Amino acid sequence: MITDPVGPDAVPALIDAAREHGDGNIHTVAAAVLDEHDRIHVGLNLYHFTGGPCAELVALATARTAGAQAPRLIVAVGDEGRGVLAPCGRDRQVLADYYPTISVVVPTPDRPQVVGAEELLPHTYRWQAQQVQRLRFRASHLPAVRDGSKRATLRLDDPVQVGPALLVFEPARTDTAGDLNAGDVDDEVTLAGRITSTTAKTVAEISDEEAREDGFADAASVLPGLRNYYPHLSSDDYVVLVRFDVDES
Known part of the structure; x- marks a missing residue:
């Protein structure tokens, strides 16, 4: 577990930013990214039965569109009072592949905690090693x-x-x-x-x-x-x- 990687106010600020978004229908999860310039970028999921994009991936793409090149922290929050959500398996693989040094807010029984991306997916598959x-x-x-x-x-x-x-x-x-x-x-x-x-x-x-x-x-x-x-x-x-x-x- 990482302790206080980007300052004591970073995690609450990200959670608050993510909770402001979502419509309870097709947008049910919001994610926020803190970049290397301390800017916050928010993305929403887009639910669809064929498999729409997760909020974390949308937030990362939004951050890159705004010029961010080294995201530092990411958190996802569900609607209906679900609070902080852990990344799904696909998102964990994406984070491990493209953002291995990013910090991730995850839920625990006591309170949200911050861990490194690679802690979410131990022994992860590395496609780079195959070529x-x-x-x-x-x-x-x-x-x-x-x-x-x-x-x-x-x-x-x-x-x-x-x-x-x-x-x-x-x-x-x-x-x-x-x-x-x-x-x-x-x-x-x-x-x-x-x-x-x-x-x-x-x-x-x-x-x-x-x-x-x-x-x-x-x-x-x-x-x-x-x-x-x-x-x-x-x-x-x-x-x-x-x-x-x-x-x-």
């Missing part, structure tokens, strides 16, 4: 990766983790004359490798040294450079510095 993850690059990066001068990459919304990986270099794009762009290849190339570390931080927090690891001149070059890949990226957005090695063969 080798892929880290994709533009083909123009292949020479630098091959000669060892590039061993890091900055990523947005690329859910990789430490462990074995295939480094995939995508086929070249052609210019308006139909010629291959410089440094590109015309067939997909894969290299066996391993992701050695992942570090999340905002673009504004990237240091000059970290910027140079990914081939940028300095930290000031990161935002305009990454916008070639992520046009709507802002300095407040979180990116992940992924460091990797290439297997010798």
